Amino acid sequence: TPLDSSQWAYDSGKVIEKGAVILGGVEQDFGFGLRQQYFHKAVILVLEHDENTFTKGIILNRPSDQMMDDDVNDGVKWRVWFGGDVQGLDSLLPDIVCLHSLKSEAAKDASVTVVKGIQWTSFSNAKQLVKRGVASVEDFWLFAGYAGWGPRQLSGELDRKSWYMCATDSQTLLKELARQSYGIDPRDAGLETWELLMNMIGRGTTAEAVKSNFDDMMLKEWSRGNLLMKGGSEYGEIGMTRNPLKGLGSGEEIGNVDRLMKSAQDLVLEDKLSAGALLRASSAERSPFLLQKQEFHKSLVLVILEDDKATVGLMLNHPATKGCEVRIGTETTTIPLRYGGDYAVKGASPLMWLHCSKKLRDAGVGVAFSENHKDGIYKCSQDQASQALTAGIAHPKDFLAVSGVCVWPKLGGSLLSEVKRGVFDIIPKDRVEGAFTTLQEQEMLSATNLSRNLELTNLAWERAGAEDTQTQTKNTLTLGIGEGFDEDDDTVVFNSDKKVSDLADDALRKWVATFLLGAPTLA
Numbered sequence: 001t002p003l004d005s006s007q008w009a010y011d012s013g014k015v016i017e018k019g020a021v022i023l024g025g026v027e028q029d030f031g032f033g034l035r036q037q038y039f040h041k042a043v044i045l046v047l048e049h050d051e052n053t054f055t056k057g058i059i060l061n062r063p064s065d066q067m068m069d070d071d072v073n074d075g076v077k078w079r080v081w082f083g084g085d086v087q088g089l090d091s092l093l094p095d096i097v098c099l100h101s102l103k104s105e106a107a108k109d110a111s112v113t114v115v116k117g118i119q120w121t122s123f124s125n126a127k128q129l130v131k132r133g134v135a136s137v138e139d140f141w142l143f144a145g146y147a148g149w150g151p152r153q154l155s156g157e158l159d160r161k162s163w164y165m166c167a168t169d170s171q172t173l174l175k176e177l178a179r180q181s182y183g184i185d186p187r188d189a190g191l192e193t194w195e196l197l198m199n200m201i202g203r204g205t206t207a208e209a210v211k212s213n214f215d216d217m218m219l220k221e222w223s224r225g226n227l228l229m230k231g232g233s234e235y236g237e238i239g240m241t242r243n244p245l246k247g248l249g250s251g252e253e254i255g256n257v258d259r260l261m262k263s264a265q266d267l268v269l270e271d272k273l274s275a276g277a278l279l280r281a282s283s284a285e286r287s288p289f290l291l292q293k294q295e296f297h298k299s300l301v302l303v304i305l306e307d308d309k310a311t312v313g314l315m316l317n318h319p320a321t322k323g324c325e326v327r328i329g330t331e332t333t334t335i336p337l338r339y340g341g342d343y344a345v346k347g348a349s350p351l352m353w354l355h356c357s358k359k360l361r362d363a364g365v366g367v368a369f370s371e372n373h374k375d376g377i378y379k380c381s382q383d384q385a386s387q388a389l390t391a392g393i394a395h396p397k398d399f400l401a402v403s404g405v406c407v408w409p410k411l412g413g414s415l416l417s418e419v420k421r422g423v424f425d426i427i428p429k430d431r432v433e434g435a436f437t438t439l440q441e442q443e444m445l446s447a448t449n450l451s452r453n454l455e456l457t458n459l460a461w462e463r464a465g466a467e468d469t470q471t472q473t474k475n476t477l478t479l480g481i482g483e484g485f486d487e488d489d490d491t492v493v494f495n496s497d498k499k500v501s502d503l504a505d506d507a508l509r510k511w512v513a514t515f516l517l518g519a520p521t522l523a
Contacts, residue, residue, distance in 0.1 A: 007175075009168035009200035014158050019115030020046045021166040021173070022057060022154075023197055026210045028161050030520045033215040034294060034510055037222035038062060038082060040215045041194040044147055045173070047097070047114055055149040058083040058097055060173065061190025063180045064227035068142065072127040079181070081143045082227060088145030098126040098140040101174055106134045117170030141177050166201050186227035187494035189219045214510065214523075217493045217503050222291055224494060272426045273416055276373025277303045278435065279313070279424040280464045285491055287504035288423045294511040295339075297504050298461040300435055301406065301424065302377060303415070304352065304369055305345075311408045311415040314340035314352060316400060317457040319442045320516050324351065324401040326382060328389040333396050336444040339516060341406035353380045354400045356436040363393055376432050397440045427464045435464035445516055454509055 012020060022044040024032070032040035044057040062082035066089075070076035080089065087095035097120050100107065107129055111119035121129075123142065129135040149157075157163055176193045198207035210216070279301040282288050289297040295318065305312035316338060323334035337351075344350060355366060356377045365388050366380030382401075388394035408415035418424050427435065438460035442453045492499055506523070513523035 003172075003200075007169055007172045007200075009166055009172060009197055011201040011203070012165045012167040014155065015165055015167070016046065016049050016051070016055065016154055016158075018046055018049050019118075020049075021060075021168055021197065022046065023164040023166050023194060023201075025162045025164055026206065026215070030514060031215045033218045034507065034514065035292070036085065037215075037219045037291060038085065038226070039147070040219045041189075041191055042147075043176075043190065043193050043197060044084075045099075045114065045118075047112075047120060047146070051155070052151050054151070055154050057147045058099075058143045058145075059147060060177065061180065061193040062186075062223070062227060063184060063190065064186050065229045066227070067229075068144075070127055070130075070137075072131050076130065076137055078123075078137055078140070078142045081141060082145060083143030084145040084147035086146050086148045091145070094144050095146055096123040097121075097143045097146065098123055099143065099177070100126075100135070100140045101170070102129075102135055102139055104134050106132065115170050118173060141181070164198075164201070164203065166197055168197065168200065172197075172200070185494070187220055187224050189216075189223040189227075191216065191219075212496065214503075214506055217496065217498050218291065218507065220494050220496070221500070221503065225291065269416060269419055269426070272372075273303065273306060273311070273419060274370045274372045275303055275306050276369030276376050278377065278427045278432050278464070279303065279415075279419070280427050280435075280461060282423050282425070283465060284422065286500050290500070290504045290507060294504075294507045295515075297508040298457055300427075300439070300460060300464060302354070302369075304379070304405070309410055311410075312343075312345065313406045313408070313415070314354075314402045314404075315406060316340070316354075316402065316436075316439055317442070317460060318512065318516060319445045319453055320403075321445045321518075323444045324382075326389065326396070326399075327386045328396075333389075334444070335396050335399060335401055336442060338400060338402045340402040340404040343405050343407050345405055349381075350403055351382065352402045352405075353382055353385050354378065354402065355380065355385075355394070355398050356433050357394070357398050360388060360394055360398065363388070365394070373429070376429060377436065400436075400439065425465075431464050435460045438463055445512070447517065447519060447522055450509070450513060450517060450522060454505075454512065457508075458505075 022042070024040055024042040026041070038059065042059045043061040044059050046055065046057045048054065048056040059082060064080050064082055066080045067077040068080050070078060082088070083097060087093060099118060099120050100111070101117055101119070102108070107121070108119070110125040110129060111121040113119050126135070126140050126142070130137060154163070158165065176196065180190060180193065195207050198204060281296050281299045287297050295315065298317075300316045301313040302316055303311060303313045318339040319336035320339050322337045324337045325332045325334050340352065353366075354377055360366065361375075361378055365384050366378035368374045368376065368378055385394070385399050389396065408418070415424070419426060438456055442456050443449050445453060491501070493503060510520065510523040514520040
């Protein structure tokens with residue numbers, strides 16, 4: 001935005017008031033890369049503020065290309081901007097705010113002044129103003145959803161440098177809204193607006209230091225998934241492959257074949273997805289776990305319970321910073337304690353001991369999870385592990401000790417449905433032992449072995465893949481913006497040369513460093 005002499009902005013410290021602007025902070029150790037990416041480098045206009053009750057604001061730099069129908073004016077559509085994560089378009093009662101700078105008495109009577117030159121009104125009022133001919137759709141910016149803070153919550157977040165407070169003139173904000181309204185790709189995520197205001201308040205050096213960093217890339221990916229117009233695709237949802245029947249014909253015959261194939265496939269999957277099955281997270285170029293639940297990216301999940309209410313599983317590939325002591329005769333040794341998930345099974349031991357050794361199976365150490373997997377992974381007690389070690393028929397590395405479980409309720413998104421969608425693959429039985437033995441090489445997590453443990457996670461995940469997924473087709477890496485750059489290349493983050501698959505690996509590393517190691521800056 002070209003600045004003129006009438007434009008101004010300054011850092012207002014910790015002054016929060018209606019009309020102030022909140023800028024996303026970038027100096028905290030744990031930013032918005034893994035969670036709530038839409039708040040990263042956000043520019044938020046405060047609409048309401050009471051320190052003792054509530055603060056409400058709308059994000060000004062998340063334009064989408066999605067449109068909303070008008071039930072009052074025939075044929076009229078309104079462009080939607082993402083205003084925040086509270087009562088957005090996915091809500092039963094979306095909160096919609098229409099910003100404008102109209103000067104007519106009719107518009108002023110139907111609006112609330114935010115700051116000199118900028119007002120807001122309801123969507124209902126905006127539609128009526130258009131119907132009466134005193135305004136046009138182009139006079140408004142429609143925001144769905146808002147950001148909200150409870151009593152003194154925002155002040156606390158300012159202390160942690162999660163945000164910067166900014167005071168600026170209305171013309172600067174209106175110019176930026178106008179610039180973003182035309183010809184701006186939503187995947188750019190409004191970063192220029194944030195950078196402009198950071199420079200205007202004297203924080204340009206800080207802004208430059210974090211340009212195109214991990215959080216920027218994650219924000220762009222969030223924008224791609226949430227701000228672009230939702231359209232049909234032959235690839236369907238994340239992780240799914242092309243419909244094998246597409247192009248073979250049409251009509252009832254193909255429909256019947258499709259249904260029969262689906263029914264047969266469902267029966268096979270249900271039989272395979274029994275307790276003792278080992279699953280592998282999707283090998284799709286764009287990981288389904290990029291923006292949330294990053295711990296599942298390239299994970300190996302062991303199903304330990306399958307009934308009519310839920311599927312319960314253990315993640316096997318995340319050693320924690322703590323170990324579990326086990327006795328070998330009169331001595332003790334420590335093996336890594338692994339994070340298996342966020343939940344615990346009521347009435348069951350908090351630890352699950354596992355092995356995948358034929359020698360131990362033959363010796364009667366532990367039991368199979370089901371008849372379908374008698375030659376696979378076994379569960380045993382800590383005492384059984386200790387006895388096998390003392391007898392010299394086992395080595396400490398033969399065992400994995402896992403704490404916590406993952407749960408997929410049958411209502412609201414079963415694990416079977418995720419397998420059908422390609423979010424997880426069931427690992428062939430002849431590849432289970434190879435993946436398991438690779439995980440046995442992981443050590444108790446520390447800053448020095450973080451990278452090595454993640455390398456072993458990746459290696460185990462690769463070894464668990466079927467023959468046709470072992471060698472992935474590698475897309476040619478683009479050269480960056482300029483010669484060789486293709487903004488429509490879906491394998492890279494928009495307007496960058498960052499491979500999406502590499503970004504997902506970075507996100508997993510960030511998750512492990514943050515939540516298991518407690519050192520987010522290491523990532």
